[in-house]
Amino acid sequence: MSAPTSEEIEAEVLDWFNGAWDPDLPLVEWRKLLLASGWAVPSWPTQWHGRGLPVWADKLAHDTIRGAGGVVTPLGGGMGLAAPTILEHGSDDVKQRLLAPTVTGELLWCQLFSEPGAGSDLAGLTTNAVRDGDDWIVNGQKVWNTSAHHADMGILVARTSWDVPKHAGITYFALPMHQEGVEVRPIEQMNYRASFNEVFLSDCRIPHANVIGEVNDGWRVARATLAHERSFATLRKSKMPTKPWGRTVTEANDEATDHLKTYVWYPQRAGRADLLMERARTAGVADDPVVRQEIMRAISFQRANEWTAARAKRARELGHPPGPEGSLGKLAASELARRCHRAHTTIAGSQGMLRSGDDPVHETVAEVLVSTPAQSIAGGTDEIQRNIIGDNILGLPREPAPDRGQPFREVARNT
Numbered sequence: 001m002s003a004p005t006s007e008e009i010e011a012e013v014l015d016w017f018n019g020a021w022d023p024d025l026p027l028v029e030w031r032k033l034l035l036a037s038g039w040a041v042p043s044w045p046t047q048w049h050g051r052g053l054p055v056w057a058d059k060l061a062h063d064t065i066r067g068a069g070g071v072v073t074p075l076g077g078g079m080g081l082a083a084p085t086i087l088e089h090g091s092d093d094v095k096q097r098l099l100a101p102t103v104t105g106e107l108l109w110c111q112l113f114s115e116p117g118a119g120s121d122l123a124g125l126t127t128n129a130v131r132d133g134d135d136w137i138v139n140g141q142k143v144w145n146t147s148a149h150h151a152d153m154g155i156l157v158a159r160t161s162w163d164v165p166k167h168a169g170i171t172y173f174a175l176p177m178h179q180e181g182v183e184v185r186p187i188e189q190m191n192y193r194a195s196f197n198e199v200f201l202s203d204c205r206i207p208h209a210n211v212i213g214e215v216n217d218g219w220r221v222a223r224a225t226l227a228h229e230r231s232f233a234t235l236r237k238s239k240m241p242t243k244p245w246g247r248t249v250t251e252a253n254d255e256a257t258d259h260l261k262t263y264v265w266y267p268q269r270a271g272r273a274d275l276l277m278e279r280a281r282t283a284g285v286a287d288d289p290v291v292r293q294e295i296m297r298a299i300s301f302q303r304a305n306e307w308t309a310a311r312a313k314r315a316r317e318l319g320h321p322p323g324p325e326g327s328l329g330k331l332a333a334s335e336l337a338r339r340c341h342r343a344h345t346t347i348a349g350s351q352g353m354l355r356s357g358d359d360p361v362h363e364t365v366a367e368v369l370v371s372t373p374a375q376s377i378a379g380g381t382d383e384i385q386r387n388i389i390g391d392n393i394l395g396l397p398r399e400p401a402p403d404r405g406q407p408f409r410e411v412a413r414n415t
């Protein structure tokens with residue numbers, strides 16, 4: 001039998017939606033109906049709440065439901081990172097327990113990967129997990145964990161063997177956050193936001209049943225999450241719910257507003273190319289040749305980057321695995337942020353250092369100047385993207401790794 005066309009899928013989704021939609025249902029109850037219909041994530045297999053359709057059907061179903069005034073799956077790392085990783089690598093038991101409440105928004109997730117001594121070299125992590133009967137006991141510290149302050153669960157990588165090379169002794173867990181032994185401390189950033197946290201783990205417990213993948217095979221699972229992280233970054237921007245009419249949409253709006261508070265500075269982090277022309281005109285420097293050059297450099301680079309991103313997005317929708325555009329696009333986004341930063345600074349002059357003022361646009365520009373450095377760090381630094389491009393795309397010799405093959409216990413590291 002041939003795969004259904006997009007017109008057939010759209011018609012079927014609408015038909016289902018019109019029969020099922022009740023605007024006064026509690027949000028979770030609505031999402032349970034959505035889950036049972038298979039339209040929450042139609043690309044997932046039929047035994048796991050989906051319909052086994054191509055990846056592009058997910059966006060089509062969501063657009064159709066939203067277009068008809070409805071509500072789909074929650075924003076955030078649960079659907080963007082945890083769920084696809086669990087689907088690919090989790091046991092049936094884990095899928096059974098954790099997928100549905102993630103789709104309904106009953107479980108909010110954060111990513112507990114980075115550590116004070118392990119960011120770019122994530123496989124050098126030292127958070128330690130030791131088996132104790134049916135549980136694992138975990139000790140260590142994670143850092144830069146976005147949204148950990150309101151997460152119910154964390155996707156966690158921890159060391160479970162010290163006697164094998166570093167990549168071979170890591171296990172991937174689903175950590176229940178609400179327990180004694182998990183302490184979350186927000187970090188105030190230089191733009192005065194506090195979107196990420198330090199997370200201290202002291203004798204906290206994880207049931208063995210919450211291991212994702214095999215014990216000591218967590219690096220493979222973590223790589224799957226990191227691959228999803230690049231496409232997740234673009235999804236985050238696009239999904240404001242529709243205008244409120246009834247309980248379901250109101251609750252979805254509240255949920256999204258709360259979630260997006262964490263990311264309110266992310267447009268500034270990307271450089272705000274959209275404000276450049278207006279700022280130059282308002283400041284009376286639009287005819288300054290230096291300013292014009294800076295704006296042109298930023299905007300033309302932005303356009304070229306949008307085309308690369310559009311190609312990558314289309315490839316994902318067609319079901320192709322993440323390709324080189326991911327690293328190239330990430331690197332280009334950092335460069336764009338720097339070019340915008342430079343152009344905004346040229347326009348604003350020393351006033352760019354002032355945070356207070358009556359002009360909200362000026363406030364936004366001031367925030368751009370202290371937020372753009374994050375663009376070239378989050379989700380893998382520029383230098384690491386260049387290493388990936390060199391190794392995987394250009395086929396250059398791999399970076400020297402003096403610890404390759406060495407048991408992790410013997411690897412020199414900061415203590």
Ligand SMILES: Cc1cc2nc3c(=O)[nH]c(=O)nc-3n(C[C@H](O)[C@H](O)[C@H](O)COP(=O)(O)OP(=O)(O)OC[C@H]3O[C@@H](n4cnc5c(N)ncnc54)[C@H](O)[C@@H]3O)c2cc1C
Binds near residue numbers: 113121144146387
């Ligand atoms: C906004 C934001 C949100 C984040 N959210 C999360 C989150 O939710 N969960 C989470 O776990 N982490 C999160 N992070 C952390 C992020 O993944 C790390 O900051 C990142 O991987 C870099 O690690 P690091 O900060 O330890 O820097 P380091 O790895 O210490 O790097 C320091 C410098 O050395 C360079 N360097 C390191 N290794 C090499 C190399 N081999 N070759 C060349 N140069 C190198 C780096 O490029 C960088 O310039 C977030 C970070 C930011 C900025």
